[in-house]
Amino acid sequence: MELLKKNVTNNVSLSDDEWQKFRQPFELKTFKKKEFLLREGEICRFEGFVNKGCFRVYHIGSKGFEHVLYFAIEGWWIGDIDSFTNQIPAQLSIQALEDSEVLCISKKDKEDLYDVLPKVERLFRIMSQKRVVALQRRVISKMSKSAEELYLDYIATYPQIVQRLTSRQVAAYLGISHEFLSKIRKKISKK
Amino acid sequence: MELLKKNVTNNVSLSDDEWQKFRQPFELKTFKKKEFLLREGEICRFEGFVNKGCFRVYHIGSKGFEHVLYFAIEGWWIGDIDSFTNQIPAQLSIQALEDSEVLCISKKDKEDLYDVLPKVERLFRIMSQKRVVALQRRVISKMSKSAEELYLDYIATYPQIVQRLTSRQVAAYLGISHEFLSKIRKKISKK
């Protein structure tokens, strides 16, 4: 819970009482490596805060390839917003890459929180805005940069995540083939 | 103002009184074709709701190319969230592609609105979440689809926007060269 508290108070300030109300509906779930929190086609019943471990959030394209939207380690939130808020089939899958722990909250509990604690509304507004900024940057990067630049950017931005991933996973995030990533890595190491 | 009201009540319900409080701080500004609402490096002082006209929101990459994040016609919001909320130099430029009208709100007025009307917090949370979903889709599309597919998707999704743009602008949105887009259009027209 400490990590969650830090994550929340990083965005809004809460009194002890507010924090107690906030934490209350969260339920700790564990996932073994390779287990799924969500599979494409299911309805996303929970949003979660990763307390321990690592997940990949990805989409399976029409050609069968898996494209990673993001990796979530401790301190990240996971879920399929569209599926969760509208209770429609998910287009995303979420799988544990390590044995993991997630603090989960249901749609109903989250909506109750919005009503009880106006600050929660603000919290998720701020978090959403940050994600918009990050996603916009990613769109621009993908349009303007070479595969090598994308790779160097990613390992510079998320060094602590990269070291927990296989090269194939990183390639699926960058949107390049793993063979080509291997060649990029070779080229870089020769400097 | 009618269009703004429609846009807002599409996401949250407001009483007459709440609507009056909401609309109050917005100021109508006009922009002539090619005029800038924001230039890279400036601080974004206003967020705006496009009442009439058309804008391009774009970033200038290190190689000098202009990459379009989105086009905003009537009913869209424009601004550089990062620059606006943190009052830091913008990485985006926003330029009118037609003579336009924008309902603008300053950072201070917006923050006041958040405090006076909790529903505004909800409004912008919901809008931000929708943008996250749209941006995630775009990231996946750019990773998994060919230039031709991207083009067909765009004209199918935003037909009323495309017809107001030059081919070059569309290419700058798709992230492909305008020459290649020309070849794609030729190929498509031969069917």
Added chain:
DNA sequence: CGCGACGTTGATTTGCCTCAACGATTGTGG
């Protein structure tokens, strides 16, 4: 009228993908 931005087309180049093969590592069931 003249200039600049536009759309088009062709020739050439290139960044990245695909396919195939290999050894190394990891995981797993017997």
Added chain:
DNA sequence: CCACAATCGTTGAGGCAAATCAACGTCGCG
């Protein structure tokens, strides 16, 4: 605990989608 399978990272050959470069006619605007 070992043997086998699965997954991984690497490398090379060949191919293709899209970029680049260059030239040209058209159009709208000042």
